[in-house]
Amino acid sequence: MTTILVTGGTGVLGRLVTERLRADGHEVRVLSRHAQPYAxxxxxxxxxxxxxxxxVDTVVHCASTPRGGDERAAANLIEAARRAGTGHLVYISIVGVDRVPFGYYKSKLAVERLVEQSGLGWTTLRATQFHDLLVQLFQGLAKPPVMLLPAGVSDQPIEVAEVAGRLAELAVGAPAGRVPDMGGPEVRSLDSLARAYLSATGRRRPLVRVPLWGTAYRAFREGGHLTPEPAVGKGTFEEYLERRFGGPGRLGG
Known part of the structure; x- marks a missing residue:
């Protein structure tokens, strides 16, 4: 039995990683700002x-926030792991952090480099966006009477439970360095994903494609955040919508 610490273990991903590892018989500690006894x-x-x-034998580092501080948090975690003699650090990152000059992606890439240079055994997995992240995006965009979408951008959402399962596998294995990316089963236009969301939630909104500017937007348009080959994910956005909202989640075009 391995003793594993999951940072961000109460979050969307970390909670599922914790459940999977405990189901497999491992001792798992959950670290978050409010989870006792490791708050x-x-x-x-x-x-x-x-x-x-x-x-602790292995750390699965899921804690992250777009609000800043990831690099400082990772540096503190790495220093403490060195002091504790922890043998393996598993980090979840995002597909395209080295291709899309978006602020949060830059921070995730910087943490990748800290992990690689930590002197610890390490494994880094990059995944595309989770289904629930898209829903959060669309919930905000659907508040006005017209839904504005960045023109020409596609996405490749993945089921978070699939990523959690892969992280759990990596956590009980030997350090593997950078492992193959995980992407969802379909590369879809934001238009089609937004229509599926509106259909599943019973909303009606006209969609307006808005061209944006800047190097990050251009990188998203060019698909720098996608990994279509291989698309290892199985669960579709419609299946997620049906589970969450109870509707068909039909593709609107």
Whole structure:
């Protein structure tokens, strides 16, 4: 049995990783800002982090936020893992962090480099966006009477449980470095994904494609955040919508 620490273990991904590892018989500690007994803000570090890592064989680092602080949090985690003699650090990143000059992606890439240079055994998995992230996006965009979408952008959403399963496999294996990316089963235009969301939630909104500007937008238009070969994910966006909203999640075109 392996002792594993999951950072961000109460989040959408971390919770599923924790459940999977515990179901497989491993001792799992959950670290988040509010989860006892390992309530730690990674950006601050401190003795609580050392206590959480004492005797830990592997860390699965899922904690992340677009609001900033990921690099400082990772540096504190790595230093504490070194002190604890932890042998394996597994990190979840995002497909395209090295191709899309978007602020949050730059931070994720910087953390990848910290992990690689940590002196620890390490594994990094990149995945495309989770289905629930798209729903959060569309919920915000659907508030006005007209739904504005960035023109010419596609996405490749993936089922979060599939990513959690892969992370759990990696956590109990040997350090593997950068492993193959995980992408959802379909590359879809944002238009079609938005129509599926509107159909599943019973909303009606005209869609307006808005051309944007900048290098990050151009990289998204060019598909820098996609990994169509191979598209290893199985669960579709419509299947997720049906589970979440109880409707058919029909593709609107």
């Amino acid at each position: 730690v803000d990674l950006r601050e570090g401190g003795s609580g982090l050392d206590a959480a890592l004492a005797g």
